[in-house]
Amino acid sequence: MAAAMPLALVVLLLLGPGGPARAESPRDSLREELVITPLPSGDVAATFQFRIRWDSELQREGVSHYRLFPKALGQLISKYSLRELHLSFTQGFWRTRYWGPPFLQASSGAELWVWFQDTVTDVDKSWKELSNVLSGIFCASLNFIDSTNTVTPTASFKPLGLANDTDHYFLRYAVLPREVVCTENLTPWKKLLPCSSKAGLSVLLKADRLFHTRYHSQAVHIRPICRNARCTSISWELRQTLSVVFDAFITGQGKKDWSLFRMFSRTLTEPCPLASESRVYVDITNYSQDNETVEVNPPPTTTYEDVILGTRRTYAVYDLLDTAMINNSRNLNLQLKWKKPPENGYIHYQPAQDRLQPHLLEMLIQLPANSVTKVSIQFERALLKWTEYTPDPNHGFYISPSVLSALVPSMVAAKPVDWEGSPLFNTLFPVSDGSSYFVRLYTEPLLVNLPTPDFSMPYNVICLTCTVVAVCYGSFYNLLTRTFHIEEPSTGGLAKRLANLIRRARGVPPL
Amino acid sequence: MAAAHCFGRASTALAALLLLSFGSFAASQIEDQAEQFFRSGHTNNWAVLVCTSRFWFNYRHVANTLSVYRSVKRLGIPDSHIVLMLADDMACNPRNPKPATVFSHKNMELNVYGDDVEVDYRSYEVTVENFLRVLTGRIPPSTPRSKRLLSDDRSNILIYMTGHGGNGFLKFQDSEEITNIELADAFEQMWQKRRYNELLFIIDTCQGASMYERFYSPNIMALASSQVGEDSLSHQPDPAIGVHLMDRYTFYVLEFLEEINPASQTNMNDLFQVCPKSLCVSTPGHRTDLFQRDPKNVLITDFFGSVRKVEITTETISLQQYSEMESSYKEDQMDEELMEPLKYAEQLPVAQIIHQKPKLKDWHPPGGFILGLWALIIMVFFKTYGIKHMKFIF
Numbered sequence: 001m002a003a004a005m006p007l008a009l010v011v012l013l014l015l016g017p018g019g020p021a022r023a024e025s026p027r028d029s030l031r032e033e034l035v036i037t038p039l040p041s042g043d044v045a046a047t048f049q050f051r052i053r054w055d056s057e058l059q060r061e062g063v064s065h066y067r068l069f070p071k072a073l074g075q076l077i078s079k080y081s082l083r084e085l086h087l088s089f090t091q092g093f094w095r096t097r098y099w100g101p102p103f104l105q106a107s108s109g110a111e112l113w114v115w116f117q118d119t120v121t122d123v124d125k126s127w128k129e130l131s132n133v134l135s136g137i138f139c140a141s142l143n144f145i146d147s148t149n150t151v152t153p154t155a156s157f158k159p160l161g162l163a164n165d166t167d168h169y170f171l172r173y174a175v176l177p178r179e180v181v182c183t184e185n186l187t188p189w190k191k192l193l194p195c196s197s198k199a200g201l202s203v204l205l206k207a208d209r210l211f212h213t214r215y216h217s218q219a220v221h222i223r224p225i226c227r228n229a230r231c232t233s234i235s236w237e238l239r240q241t242l243s244v245v246f247d248a249f250i251t252g253q254g255k256k257d258w259s260l261f262r263m264f265s266r267t268l269t270e271p272c273p274l275a276s277e278s279r280v281y282v283d284i285t286n287y288s289q290d291n292e293t294v295e296v297n298p299p300p301t302t303t304y305e306d307v308i309l310g311t312r313r314t315y316a317v318y319d320l321l322d323t324a325m326i327n328n329s330r331n332l333n334l335q336l337k338w339k340k341p342p343e344n345g346y347i348h349y350q351p352a353q354d355r356l357q358p359h360l361l362e363m364l365i366q367l368p369a370n371s372v373t374k375v376s377i378q379f380e381r382a383l384l385k386w387t388e389y390t391p392d393p394n395h396g397f398y399i400s401p402s403v404l405s406a407l408v409p410s411m412v413a414a415k416p417v418d419w420e421g422s423p424l425f426n427t428l429f430p431v432s433d434g435s436s437y438f439v440r441l442y443t444e445p446l447l448v449n450l451p452t453p454d455f456s457m458p459y460n461v462i463c464l465t466c467t468v469v470a471v472c473y474g475s476f477y478n479l480l481t482r483t484f485h486i487e488e489p490s491t492g493g494l495a496k497r498l499a500n501l502i503r504r505a506r507g508v509p510p511l
Numbered sequence: 512m513a514a515a516h517c518f519g520r521a522s523t524a525l526a527a528l529l530l531l532s533f534g535s536f537a538a539s540q541i542e543d544q545a546e547q548f549f550r551s552g553h554t555n556n557w558a559v560l561v562c563t564s565r566f567w568f569n570y571r572h573v574a575n576t577l578s579v580y581r582s583v584k585r586l587g588i589p590d591s592h593i594v595l596m597l598a599d600d601m602a603c604n605p606r607n608p609k610p611a612t613v614f615s616h617k618n619m620e621l622n623v624y625g626d627d628v629e630v631d632y633r634s635y636e637v638t639v640e641n642f643l644r645v646l647t648g649r650i651p652p653s654t655p656r657s658k659r660l661l662s663d664d665r666s667n668i669l670i671y672m673t674g675h676g677g678n679g680f681l682k683f684q685d686s687e688e689i690t691n692i693e694l695a696d697a698f699e700q701m702w703q704k705r706r707y708n709e710l711l712f713i714i715d716t717c718q719g720a721s722m723y724e725r726f727y728s729p730n731i732m733a734l735a736s737s738q739v740g741e742d743s744l745s746h747q748p749d750p751a752i753g754v755h756l757m758d759r760y761t762f763y764v765l766e767f768l769e770e771i772n773p774a775s776q777t778n779m780n781d782l783f784q785v786c787p788k789s790l791c792v793s794t795p796g797h798r799t800d801l802f803q804r805d806p807k808n809v810l811i812t813d814f815f816g817s818v819r820k821v822e823i824t825t826e827t828i829s830l831q832q833y834s835e836m837e838s839s840y841k842e843d844q845m846d847e848e849l850m851e852p853l854k855y856a857e858q859l860p861v862a863q864i865i866h867q868k869p870k871l872k873d874w875h876p877p878g879g880f881i882l883g884l885w886a887l888i889i890m891v892f893f894k895t896y897g898i899k900h901m902k903f904i905f
Contacts, residue, residue, distance in 0.1 A: 208609070212610045
C-alpha cells in the first residue's frame with residue numbers, strides 16, 4: 001500500500017504535463033534580414049525583408065487566433081479569397097545603369113496586383129472592395145483603382161507562389177503613378193510587423209532618414225509556399241520588403257564612408273525576440289578598379305557566397321541572434337570604409353554668375369589603361385536682354401573649348417635637356433622627369449544655335465498699329481465729327497474779272 | 512447664574528455656528544451638483560481636420576492642420592477617431608529640403624508631422640463632396656472605417672478647417688468651393704441624424720467669420736481667425752524652407768494648446784482670448800449663441816481631448832478557461848495533406864504563351880447610335896429613289 005501510493009504519484013506526475021500545459025510548436029515564424037549593398041556609383045542600397053510564414057489553411061472561415069501574422073491581412077485573405085497579393089509603394093526610380101540590377105523593382109507610385117482563388121464568382125467586385133479596404137489600411141488613395149486603370153494581363157504576372165492552374169481571369173493589375181509615399185504609408189506598414197519598430201531590424205526604420213533617399217520602395221507580398229521539401233501542404237508567406245538607396249552626396253557629404261548610424265541615425269541593439277532569424281548581410285564583393293577594397297567594421301564572423309542575379313557575390317554575415325555579436329558593445333554599428341590609394345582625384349567647380357563670371361570646372365582624373373572616359377557637363381544659357389544681343393544673333397553663340405593638360409607616359413625615357421643647346425621645339429615645356437611628357441590639348445569650340453527674338457517685330461507692330469489706327473479710327477472720327485453742307489460757288493473777285501476780260505478778247509468761254 | 516447664562520449663550524452660539532456651517536456646506540454641495548448637471552454629457556470625442564489647399568506655397572495650411580492634429584492626439588483622441596484630410600503632400604514634396612517633416616516654428620524647432628501620422632483623405636480625395644459625405648455619414652458602403660465619422664448623439668466633435676476663403680465660401684483645392692449655407696445645412700443634417708452632442712467649429716481663413724454666420728443648429732460653438740472684410744495673415748517664413756510656415760491665428764492657438772494637458776481645467780473663454788488684434792492683425796471672432804452651456808464651463812479638453820469619465824467597480828469577472836480556446840486551436844492543426852506535390856508556376860513559359868489563343872471578345876449588339884444612323888441612311892435612300900426598290904429587298 002505504501003509502495004503503491006508513491007507509484008501512483010509518479011504515474012500522475014508523468015501524465016500531468018501531458019494535459020493542459022502541453023507545449024505547442026509555433027505554427028508561424030518570423031525571419032528578418034537586412035542587405036547592405038555598396039553601389040558602383042558610390043551610393044548605398046539597403047533592403048529590409050521581414051518574412052512571416054504561417055503553416056495554416058487560411059481559406060477556412062473561423063480562423064481567429066493570430067499570433068505573428070497580422071490579423072488585418074489574414075482576414076483579407078479569407079474574406080476575399082485571395083491566392084496572392086502584391087502591393088508596393090515606390091518613390092523614385094531604380095537606375096540600373098548606375099546601380100546594377102535590383103533585387104526587386106516596383107513601379108513608381110502605387111502598384112497592386114492580385115490573384116484570386118478560383119472559387120470567386122465576381123472578381124471585379126471583389127477587386128474593387130479589396131482596393132477600398134487596402135486604402136484604409138495603408139492610408140493611400142487606392143480607392144481610385146477602378147476599371148479605367150485596371151487590366152487583366154494574359155501572359156505576364158504569373159503567380160509567384162504555388163499554383164496548379166493559372167487562368168488569368170482571376171488576375172487583376174493596377175498602377176497609380178501619381179500616388180505619393182510618405183510617413184503615413186510607412187506607419188501602418190511598420191505596425192504590421194510583429195516587433196513593430198521597437199526591437200530587431202525595424203528600429204532602423206525612421207521616416208526622416210528613409211525618405212531622404214533617391215529611391216524608396218516598400219511592399220507587401222502574400223503568397224502560398226511549400227511547407228516542406230516534398231511540398232505536400234501549403235503555408236502562407238507574408239513578406240514585407242523595404243528598399244532604399246542613400247545618396248552619397250546628400251547623406252555622406254561626398255565621403256564614401258558609411259555606417260548604420262549615418263544612414264539610419266540609429267544602431268542595432270537587440271534582435272526581435274519573436275524572430276527565429278535576424279541577420280544583416282553586407283556585400284563585400286571586392287571592386288577591382290583602382291585597387292579599391294571595402295573594409296567592414298566590426299569584422300564578420302562568417303561570409304556567404306553565392307551566384308546572385310547572374311554574378312558571384314560574397315556577403316559578410318552578422319547574426320543578431322548570436323549573443324557574442326551584441327554583447328560586446330551593446331549596439332551594432334556596421335561601418336564600411338573604402339580603402340583607396342592615397343592620391344585622390346581633385347575637383348574644383350565654380351558656378352557661373354549671370355553677367356559676372358562663367359562656369360569653371362577643373363578635374364584631376366587618372367585614366368585607366370585601354371579605356372574610354374567620357375566627361376560631360378550640362379549647362380544653360382540665360383536669356384539675354386534685347387539690347388545685349390549682337391547684330392547677327394542668328395550666327396549662334398560660342399562656348400569656349402575645354403583644355404586637357406596631360407602627363408603622358410613615354411615609351412622611351414627621355415633625358416633632361418640643356419635649354420641652350422637643344423633646338424627650340426624641344427624646350428616648349430619644362431620636363432621634370434623623363435618617364436612622361438607634358439602635353440596640352442584643346443577641344444573644338446562649340447557653336448550653339450539658340451532661338452533669337454525677332455528684332456523687326458517692334459517696327460512691324462508700330463507700322464501695323466498706326467495704319468489700323470489711322471484708317472479705322474480716322475474714318476470713324478471723320479464720320480462722327482464732320483458735318484457736310486452744300487457750298488455756294490463764290491462769285492469771284494477782281495482777278496477773275498480780269499481773267500474773263502482777257503478770255504472774251506481771245507474768244508474763249510469765260511470762267 | 513451668570514456663568515450658566517454665559518454658557519447657555521455660548522452653546523446657542525456654537526449651535527448656531529455649527530448649523531450655519533452645515534447649511535453652507537449643504538449649499539456648496541447643491542452648487543456642485545448643479546454644476547455637475549451643466550457639465551458636458553459627452554462620452555466620446557471625434558475630430559475632423561481639413562486642409563483644403565494644394566501647392567507648395569500653401570505649406571502653412573498643411574502645417575496648421577497638422578499642428579491641431581498633433582495637439583488633439585497628444586490630449587488623447589486616438590487615430591481611429593480622427594478624420595484627417597490633407598489636400599496636398601508637403602512632407603515628401605520634392606521641394607521640401609527636409610523630407611518627411613513639416614515644421615511649425617522657424618529654425619525647424621517643432622516637427623508637427625511626426626513619426627506616427629495617419630492621413631485618411633489625401634490629395635485628390637479632399638473634395639467638397641467627400642467632406643460633406645464624411646460629416647453627414649452618407650458614405651459608399653465599401654469605405655473603410657478609418658475614413659468614416661462614426662459619431663453618435665453623445666459625441667463631441669471638433670471640426671477645424673483651413674485654406675483660402677472669402678466672404679461666405681471656402682476654396683477646395685483651387686477648383687471648387689463650399690459655401691456657408693451648405694456647411695450650415697450639413698450641420699443641420701448632422702443634428703437631425705443625432706450625429707453630435709456638441710460641435711466646435713474652428714476656421715482659419717480670410718474672412719473666416721462669414722463661414723459661421725449661417726449656422727442654425729443647436730449646440731454649435733464657432734471660432735474664426737478674422738472678421739468679414741479682414742484677411743488672416745501668415746506668421747513667419749523660414750529661409751531654409753522658403754515658405755511661410757504657419758498662419759498667425761493657428762500659431763498662437765498651437766502655443767496655447769501646448770500648455771494644456773489632459774487634466775487641465777482651462778475653459779473656452781481662454782481660447783477666445785487667444786491671439787488679440789495686436790498679435791494677429793485680424794480680429795478673431797467667435798459665436799456662442801447656439802451653444803447651451805456657458806463657455807466658461809466648457810473645458811478645452813471637452814473638445815480637444817478625450818477625457819473619459821471612468822467608473823470604478825469592485826465586481827469581479829471571471830475569464831474563460833484556457834482549455835476551451837486550445838481545443839478550438841487544435842482543430843486548426845488538422846490540415847489536409849495533399850496526395851500529389853504542388854509546384855510553383857513557371858514565370859515566363861514562352862511556349863505556352865505563344866500558343867495560347869487570345870480570348871474572343873464578347874459580342875455586343877450594336878448600340879443605339881449605330882442603329883439610328885443606319886435607319887437614317889436607309890430611309891433617305893428609299894425616299895430618294897422611291898419605294899419601288901423595297902420589293903427587291905423583301
